[in-house]
Amino acid sequence: MSFDIIAEPVVRSPKDAKPRRGRGFSIEETIQSGLTVVDARKMGLIVDIRRKTAYPENVEALKQYQKDLEEFVAALATEESTATASVAKAVDELSALKAVKDEEAKLLAKAGLKTVSDLAYCDIAKVANKTGIPEDRITEMVKAALKKV
Numbered sequence: 001m002s003f004d005i006i007a008e009p010v011v012r013s014p015k016d017a018k019p020r021r022g023r024g025f026s027i028e029e030t031i032q033s034g035l036t037v038v039d040a041r042k043m044g045l046i047v048d049i050r051r052k053t054a055y056p057e058n059v060e061a062l063k064q065y066q067k068d069l070e071e072f073v074a075a076l077a078t079e080e081s082t083a084t085a086s087v088a089k090a091v092d093e094l095s096a097l098k099a100v101k102d103e104e105a106k107l108l109a110k111a112g113l114k115t116v117s118d119l120a121y122c123d124i125a126k127v128a129n130k131t132g133i134p135e136d137r138i139t140e141m142v143k144a145a146l147k148k149v
Helices: 027-032 037-042 056-095 102-110 116-120 124-131 135-148
Strands: 010-012 019-021
Touching: 010 056, 027 037, 027 056, 056 102, 056 116, 102 124, 102 135, 116 135, 124 135
Parallel strands: none
Antiparallel strands: 010 019
């Protein structure tokens, strides 16, 4: 999931009221949308302090951008919590083996080994490179995992 949509301001030509892309949102537009200038800039929006006009479509675009940003942050938090939960579950399962210590189980889970069968059929050299655990130690763990599977 990526967040690559930025709200763009629209301004109107004073001569014929033709819409075009603006340089930034006015201070009044940011205030009407419930933001401060500092907050808007922290969100990656450009605020043009020289503009005096406030268009309703820009205010709505800012409100929609806030809503989209909040949904994106919530989705990231959910994704992160599920990833943390799966790592914790993997650590519990791997540390159930007598041959695997808790610290080693954490390293194995971070390396992508989530189950005892993953450990039993892993490539020992690759796991040693990813985790920093010596190959002979991983071999002992693999033997214990094979007995369990």
